[in-house]
Amino acid sequence: MGVAVLGLGNVGTEVVRVLREHAADLRARVGAPVVLRGIAVRRTDVDRGVPEDLLTTDAHALVARDDVDIVVEVIGGIEPPRSLILAALNAGKSVVTANKALLADYTGELAEAAERNRADLYFEAAVAGAIPVVRPLMQSLAGDRVNRVAGIVNGTTNFILSAMDETGADYSEMLAEATRLGYAEADPTADVEGYDAAAKAAILASLAFHTRVTAADVYREGISKVTAEDLATAAAVNCTVKLLAICERVEDVADDGSPRERISIRVYPALVPRDHPLAAVNGAFNAVVVEADNAGRLMFYGQGAGGAPTASAVMGDLVMAARNKYYGGRGPGESTYASLPIAPMGDTPTRYHVNMQVPDRPGVLAGVAAEFAKRDVSISTVRQEGAGEGARLVVVTHLATEAALAETVAALADSEYGVSVTSVLRLEGTKE
Ligand code: NAP
Numbered sequence: 001m002g003v004a005v006l007g008l009g010n011v012g013t014e015v016v017r018v019l020r021e022h023a024a025d026l027r028a029r030v031g032a033p034v035v036l037r038g039i040a041v042r043r044t045d046v047d048r049g050v051p052e053d054l055l056t057t058d059a060h061a062l063v064a065r066d067d068v069d070i071v072v073e074v075i076g077g078i079e080p081p082r083s084l085i086l087a088a089l090n091a092g093k094s095v096v097t098a099n100k101a102l103l104a105d106y107t108g109e110l111a112e113a114a115e116r117n118r119a120d121l122y123f124e125a126a127v128a129g130a131i132p133v134v135r136p137l138m139q140s141l142a143g144d145r146v147n148r149v150a151g152i153v154n155g156t157t158n159f160i161l162s163a164m165d166e167t168g169a170d171y172s173e174m175l176a177e178a179t180r181l182g183y184a185e186a187d188p189t190a191d192v193e194g195y196d197a198a199a200k201a202a203i204l205a206s207l208a209f210h211t212r213v214t215a216a217d218v219y220r221e222g223i224s225k226v227t228a229e230d231l232a233t234a235a236a237v238n239c240t241v242k243l244l245a246i247c248e249r250v251e252d253v254a255d256d257g258s259p260r261e262r263i264s265i266r267v268y269p270a271l272v273p274r275d276h277p278l279a280a281v282n283g284a285f286n287a288v289v290v291e292a293d294n295a296g297r298l299m300f301y302g303q304g305a306g307g308a309p310t311a312s313a314v315m316g317d318l319v320m321a322a323r324n325k326y327y328g329g330r331g332p333g334e335s336t337y338a339s340l341p342i343a344p345m346g347d348t349p350t351r352y353h354v355n356m357q358v359p360d361r362p363g364v365l366a367g368v369a370a371e372f373a374k375r376d377v378s379i380s381t382v383r384q385e386g387a388g389e390g391a392r393l394v395v396v397t398h399l400a401t402e403a404a405l406a407e408t409v410a411a412l413a414d415s416e417y418g419v420s421v422t423s424v425l426r427l428e429g430t431k432e
Contacts (some may be wrong), residue, residue, distance in 0.1 A: 001032055001322040002067040006040040006059050007075035008048055011098055011125070014311035015072060015318075016050060026315075030322040038062045040075075041339065063088050070321050071096040072314060082106055089113040090122065094321035096314055098125035101190075104215040107206060111334035120324055120331050122317035126287040127200045128153050130309030131302040132316070137207040137290065138332055144292040146208040148248040150428070151288030152281050153200040154193035154250035155304045157223050157243040159183045161231075161269070162282040165240050170228040183284055193222035194267040199243045204288070205247035205265045210338035213265060219345040221268040226271060230269075230423060233355060237394075238277050240270040244428055250343045262343035268426060271353055276429035346403035351380070351427040353396050354405075357420040360391035361382075367417045368393060375404045375411075393419075396427065 003019065005012055019036050026034045039050060040059035048055065056062050063071055063084055071088040073095060075081050081102050090113060097103070103110065103126050114121035124134045128151070137146065152158050152400070156178060162172040175192065178184035190196045198218040205213040221241050234241050247265045254260045272279045277299055281287040284303025291297050302310050303309035324330055358364050365382070372379055377400040385392040397405070405424070412419045 001034045002037045002069045004038050004062045004068045005072045008039050008041050010307040011074040011310045014307040018315050032326045037068050053133050056257045069325050073249045086113050089117050091118045092117050094120035096122045096317040100199040101125040104202040115333050120157040120321045125310045127203050130312045131300045131423050133288045133300050137139045144294045146292045148291040149204045149208045150246045153245045154197040155284035156184045159284045164231050192224050194220040195268045195285050201245035201265050209263050209340050210335045211340045212336045217342045223269050224271050234271050239272050241269050242272045243269050262341045264343045264348040268289035270426040270428040272429045292410040349399040352405050353425045353427050355423045356393045358391050358393045360387045375408045377404050377408050
């Protein structure tokens with residue numbers, strides 16, 4: 001089995017190391033030798049610690065070689081990976097990639113090329129690094145009905161939020177610390193604004209709901225607006241704040257009265273109760289919780305990034321692809337038969353934690369409660385803190401739609417009660 005590795009950075013270096021160090025085991029597991037034919041890089045003036053004759057800057061020529069059966073793409077970004085993967089698939093070669101950004105936007109084009117050419121396209125490493133979650137969703141749970149996938153799928157933001165929770169420091173201080181320690185990139189936008197998590201959410205939702213989902217279908221908010229005060233508010237109600245990627249079925253009634261099923265895919269910072277399993281996922285770790293009709297709740301936890309952990313997932317895919325090629329046959333391809341519509345964020349039900357500054361006088365509490373009730377936002381608990389002009393009301397709601405909550409907040413701001421809404425935090429991981 002001839003293998004081409006495209007990219008020799010954090011992940012590529014570890015993939016090449018494992019390929020060379022574990023050649024005998026790989027041969028036994030596949031049934032045939034797995035031979036590294038070449039490695040594509042961009043720069044030639046770097047000492048790579050691999051034999052010079054394996055290196056090339058012409059990735060297209062490497063992919064096209066007759067003795068390459070499987071292409072491992074660990075370059076990242078859209079181009080040239082997109083055209084390289086398409087060239088490989090169109091030549092009937094199998095592809096293993098860790099490229100979530102590409103998959104989240106071009107999944108259809110790539111999956112169709114794989115289908116047309118009866119080739120394997122594997123991407124376990126694209127979501128949550130070492131953690132096996134793609135294959136469980138695609139294969140182990142293929143006979144179940146998945147209702148929800150929720151997780152922490154970005155280590156950089158989890159490191160920052162965990163550190164804010166522990167130290168009480170604010171966002172910019174902890175972002176600087178994450179950068180200093182190498183957890184955040186020089187340009188942290190993709191991580192802190194939730195783009196990376198949104199790409200992974202799109203991939204998870206596609207697999208869980210047998211529906212083609214792209215990053216544009218994902219509602220996204222990052223963590224750059226999370227304040228030390230939000231963390232303190234969370235701590236006061238025995239919660240912490242996590243950037244969650246949530247994919248779930250939303251069942252409700254359409255305007256014509258008929259039942260309907262849609263899916264909601266969203267990424268945002270949310271309050272998570274400290275006794276919820278996701279609250280215990282700290283630092284750069286990732287975790288994904290899957291809820292299915294028959295399996296119940298499953299939790300996957302581990303290292304979501306890093307060269308060696310990510311290479312573990314790549315190598316698992318590589319062994320599968322090599323076995324399939326050697327014995328003939330193919331792994332499961334894309335499944336989009338359900339084609340469920342995407343529910344707009346306004347229709348998505350969530351619980352909320354609403355903080356308000358209120359004047360402490362008779363009638364205000366009743367007036368505030370009435371504004372919630374008018375829009376069908378049912379209140380679970382109300383707590384008043386302090387007295388006089390500086391009094392605070394903290395309202396926790398039952399499930400309500402984003403649209404209803406937004407209307408309530410706007411109405412409160414316009415009301416005669418002198419209410420000022422200081423923060424609205426979504427609350428996840430609790431029963432209604
Ligand atoms: P990286 O360290 O930036 O490495 C990228 C590699 O691609 C470099 O070796 C670079 O060559 C090479 N490259 C860039 N443009 C090229 C071109 N036109 N032709 C040939 N080679 C080219 O990236 P990484 O962190 O290993 O990530 C790779 C992929 O894995 C990305 O899709 C990423 O999202 C995914 N991933 C990474 C992690 C992680 O922890 N790092 C985790 C999960 C998934 P030079 O060395 O010459 O610059």
